[in-house]
Each structure stands twice: as structure tokens, then as C-alpha cells.
Amino acid sequence: DAGVIQSPRHEVTEMGQEVTLRCKPISGHNSLFWYRQTMMRGLELLIYFNNNVPIDDSGMPEDRFSAKMPNASFSTLKIQPSEPRDSAVYFCASSLRGFDQPQHFGDGTRLSIL
Amino acid sequence: DQQVKQNSPSLSVQEGRISILNCDYTNSMFDYFLWYKKYPAEGPTFLISISSIKDKNEDGRFTVFLNKSAKHLSLHIVPSQPGDSAVYFCAASGGMSDALNFGKGTSLLVTP
Numbered sequence: 001d002a003g004v005i006q007s008p009r010h011e012v013t014e015m016g017q018e019v020t021l022r023c024k025p026i027s028g029h030n031s032l033f034w035y036r037q038t039m040m041r042g043l044e045l046l047i048y049f050n051n052n053v054p055i056d057d058s059g060m061p062e063d064r065f066s067a068k069m070p071n072a073s074f075s076t077l078k079i080q081p082s083e084p085r086d087s088a089v090y091f092c093a094s095s096l097r098g099f100d101q102p103q104h105f106g107d108g109t110r111l112s113i114l
Numbered sequence: 115d116q117q118v119k120q121n122s123p124s125l126s127v128q129e130g131r132i133s134i135l136n137c138d139y140t141n142s143m144f145d146y147f148l149w150y151k152k153y154p155a156e157g158p159t160f161l162i163s164i165s166s167i168k169d170k171n172e173d174g175r176f177t178v179f180l181n182k183s184a185k186h187l188s189l190h191i192v193p194s195q196p197g198d199s200a201v202y203f204c205a206a207s208g209g210m211s212d213a214l215n216f217g218k219g220t221s222l223l224v225t226p
Binding site for chain 2: 004031033035042043044045048050055056059091093095097099100102103104105106107108
């Protein structure tokens with residue numbers, strides 16, 4: 001079975017540009033999570049969705065970040081405009097909704113803002 | 115503030131011996147705990163979990179122990195193998211949120 005699929009795997013762009021990260025969750029999973037990993041802060045939640053509805057976006061750094069889940073099989077995380085401090089690895093994870101359900105992660109997008 | 119802490123950034127163990135990775139948490143609302151294994155350039159891979167109603171869960175060579183009164187959990191790997199060399203993350207969730215709170219990881223090196 002296919003796992004969580006993220007694209008692109010790597011993105012290098014100049015500051016001020018718009019960046020869009022994409023995620024396809026595991027089929028049948030109804031919860032989707034976006035995390036960011038940095039050396040300073042480790043892995044931290046940005047936002048998560050249950051049944052395509054955003055539940056908790058308290059981890060989104062600022063208005064430059066936005067996330068959407070238009071359907072059960074696709075989500076995007078957008079940064080506009082991007083800044084060098086946004087450089088990090090961004091992970092998407094999905095799970096079945098409910099207690100005792102582990103999250104399964106994609107391989108991440110390594111983002112570098114020059 | 116870090117609600118899940120892994121105080122050992124690294125650990126080196128000989129092949130065949132036991133590896134013990136430790137994790138502490140501060141939030142008493144956490145009721146589900148997981149360990150993930152991560153190789154470079156890959157996402158975290160789910161390894162084993164435990165809910166707060168248990169104090170031990172075993173899966174092959176991997177055992178997780180939970181001590182709720184001490185807010186402490188540990189992962190035991192017996193016997194350790196060179197392929198176990200990776201970064202191990204402890205994570206917890208609970209209360210009103212489904213989100214995982216992660217420790218900063220422990221890098222395990224298993225030497226032949």
C-alpha cells in the first residue's frame with residue numbers, strides 16, 4: 001500500500017516567492033497533520049485536519065502560512081511570501097481518527113529559502 | 115516549552131546488547147505515547163505505542179514501558195542490531211488535541 005506522499009522532496013527558492021507543498025494522505029485516513037522540523041525547535045505541529053476540516057492551526061507561525069484540504073486525498077501548505085527563516089523540513093502525516101491511532105509520515109519536503 | 119523531553123542526544127551500544135532510550139513528559143493530560151524511528155532523508159516511521167491504561171507493550175525486539183506516576187517512558191531494544199542505528203523520537207498526545215508532541219530525539223548507534 002502507498003504511504004503518505006509529499007511533493008516536492010526538495011525546494012530551493014528566493015525569499016519573497018510563493019511556495020506550495022503538497023501531500024497525499026494514506027487512502028482511508030481521515031486525519032491529516034502538517035509538521036515542521038528545525039534544528040532549534042525539533043518537530044512541531046503546524047496544523048491538522050479531521051475529515052478535511054481544520055481543527056487546530058495554533059502552530060501556524062503567521063499569516064504568511066496557509067493550509068487547505070479540498071478533499072480527502074489532497075492537502076497543500078502554502079507560504080507567501082517566503083522568508084529565509086522558513087527553511088526547514090516539512091512533514092505531512094495521516095492517521096485514522098480516534099484514540100490509539102498512530103500517525104504515518106511522508107518523507108518530507110526540504111525547503112531552502114535563499 | 116518542551117512538554118516531551120529526551121535528555122540523551124545520543125547513545126552507543128554494542129550489537130547484541132540492550133538499548134534503552136528514555137523519555138520524560140510534563141503534561142498529565144497525555145494518554146497515548148509513541149516511539150518513532152527516523153533515518154536520514156526519510157520521514158519518521160512508527161515503531162510502537164502504548165496507551166495510558168497499560169504499563170508495558172511488547173512487539174518483537176521492542177518493548178515500551180510507561181511509568182505514569184513518574185511521567186516517564188522508555189524503549190528497550192533487545193537484542194540491538196546495526197540496522198537499529200537511527201534517531202528515535204518519543205511522542206505523546208492527549209487532552210483535546212490529536213496532535214503529537216515530540217521530543218528532540220536520541221541518536222542510537224549500534225556497533226558490530
